[in-house]
Amino acid sequence: MSTAIRIDCPVWCCDSARHSVDDVMTSTDGRIIIGHSGPQFGPWSAGSDTDISTGKTVELSVAFDEVVLKERGYFISEPDVLRRIASEALAAAEWLEANR
Ligand SMILES: [Zn+2]
Numbered sequence: 001m002s003t004a005i006r007i008d009c010p011v012w013c014c015d016s017a018r019h020s021v022d023d024v025m026t027s028t029d030g031r032i033i034i035g036h037s038g039p040q041f042g043p044w045s046a047g048s049d050t051d052i053s054t055g056k057t058v059e060l061s062v063a064f065d066e067v068v069l070k071e072r073g074y075f076i077s078e079p080d081v082l083r084r085i086a087s088e089a090l091a092a093a094e095w096l097e098a099n100r
Helices: 066-071 079-098
Strands: 024-026 032-041 044-051 057-064
Touching: 032 057, 032 079, 044 079, 057 079
Parallel strands: none
Antiparallel strands: 024 032, 032 044, 044 057
């Protein structure tokens, strides 16, 4: 069972009520961080990390989540699917600009 911890999350964090010590990890450059999950834009997942030692949010980003794509049964060989993903990428880009 995980121990709940109190983290000051960005307002858009979808995990704010359920962060636990299991969410704490070490970044590739050795910082101790906790990840925040933001909104989904189709297969695009927004999020960021907070550096535990400084309390600062770092690396606000949007990542392509292939699992979501497969769960929806999307096949990129279909032009309409590619148009939908492009539209969702545009929405993700606008969210990223608005939250920097
Ligand atoms: Zn959070």
